[in-house]
Amino acid sequence: MMILKSDSDIRLMRKAGAIAAGALQTAGESISAGMTTKELDRIIESYIRSKGAKPSFKGYGGFPASACISINHVVIHGIPDERTVIRDGDIVSVDVGAYIGGFHGDTANTFMVGTVSDEARQLVEVTRASLMEAYQLLRGGVRLGDIGNCIESYVQQYGYSPVKDFVGHGIGRALHEDPNVPNFGRAGHGMRLPKGLTVAIEPMINQGTDKVIISNEDGWTVTTADGKLSAHYEHTFYIDENCGHILTQV
Ligand code: MG
Numbered sequence: 001m002m003i004l005k006s007d008s009d010i011r012l013m014r015k016a017g018a019i020a021a022g023a024l025q026t027a028g029e030s031i032s033a034g035m036t037t038k039e040l041d042r043i044i045e046s047y048i049r050s051k052g053a054k055p056s057f058k059g060y061g062g063f064p065a066s067a068c069i070s071i072n073h074v075v076i077h078g079i080p081d082e083r084t085v086i087r088d089g090d091i092v093s094v095d096v097g098a099y100i101g102g103f104h105g106d107t108a109n110t111f112m113v114g115t116v117s118d119e120a121r122q123l124v125e126v127t128r129a130s131l132m133e134a135y136q137l138l139r140g141g142v143r144l145g146d147i148g149n150c151i152e153s154y155v156q157q158y159g160y161s162p163v164k165d166f167v168g169h170g171i172g173r174a175l176h177e178d179p180n181v182p183n184f185g186r187a188g189h190g191m192r193l194p195k196g197l198t199v200a201i202e203p204m205i206n207q208g209t210d211k212v213i214i215s216n217e218d219g220w221t222v223t224t225a226d227g228k229l230s231a232h233y234e235h236t237f238y239i240d241e242n243c244g245h246i247l248t249q250v
Contacts, residue, residue, distance in 0.1 A: 002170060002178050004196035009103065009172065010238055010247070013198060016053065017105030017236050017247035020098040023047045024109050025250055027067070027096070031111050033088040037069040040094070041080035048098050056097025056104045056175050063220065068095040068108075075163060075204050075212055075222040075230040088114030091124055093232040095202075097175060104175045106200045107248035108234035119207070120229055123160065127205040127231035130154045130183075134203070138237055138244025140195030147193075148185025151203050161210035163230070166222065168202045171236055195241045202234035 005013065026047045027040055045066035048055050055066035063079075070078035070093040071086065078084075078093075086092055095108035110124045130151045137150055152162050162183035170177030179191060183203045193199065206212075211225035224230050238245045 002194070002197055003172055004194060005172060005198050005238070012101040013103045013105065013172070013236070013238070013247050016098050016100050016103045017107070018250055019048060019051045019053045019100060020096050020105035020107045021248045021250045022051070023096045023098060024094060024107055027094050028109065028111050031086060031092060031113060033086055033114050035086050036082050037071070037078065037080035037084045037086065038082045040069060040086070041065045041067050044096055051100070053098040053100035056099045056106065060175060069093070070232065072229055073224045073227050075206070075224060076166060076232055077220040077222050079218055079220055086113055089116050091116060091120050091229060091231060093230070095232065095234065102173055104171055105236050105248050106171055106175065106234060107236060108202060108232050110231040110233065122158065123205065123207050123229055124231045126155055126158050126160060127203055128233045130203045130205065131201060131233045131235065134201050135235070135237065135244055135246070138239050140239060140241045141192045142239070143188065143192055144179065144181065144190030145185035146187050147201065148182040148190070149187040152184040155203070155205050161206045161208070163204040163206060163212055164210050165212055166204055168200050168234070170197065171200045172198055193239055195239055197239045198236060198247065199239065200234055200236050202232065204230060204232045206230045
């Protein structure tokens, strides 16, 4: 069931979104080679709590940290720990959620640490651009297939593949609400998204195959099946009559 938001709900979601975005911005300013993913997670959690919010992901389905931190071939859901050191040349996807006033904000960014390869940079830039292309399509009545196809066809120009096993989602009082928002699809097909809906659109784009593997060891970490790179961008959007609005901005 899709849950439409009132104007007062949107005011609260902007607040949650701004805190999530601020945490992500702080992560981007703090990230550096030599740091462990746990250190970065602590910085993110401190920021969120300093604003009176809670990290949406901590304890969600048993997830043990405040942010998902996923390096290079890790697609999503990397668990921050004391062993994993961020290195020069890494691309590091950081996914952050903040909960305050009864609502969630959810946003992700892939940071380039130090000097990254041209191919890694292109993957990151194309992934970000695919999200912004989808943003341009948002308006009341847009079809799910148009959003998915927009992202898929954009990244396929570069030989990249959107992940199929994980998708974006509605968001509000719950971190994950209906509908699922795939990063692939057929233009002109699928459900129409009404004005008043809030969705997290999150292209997870692989350099090679779209196939992914979920770790047997921790049950969370998702990696590319071929070991090639993956990037991830996400914003929480409000769908208005004639356009979309990004709620996850500082
Ligand atoms: Mg999300």
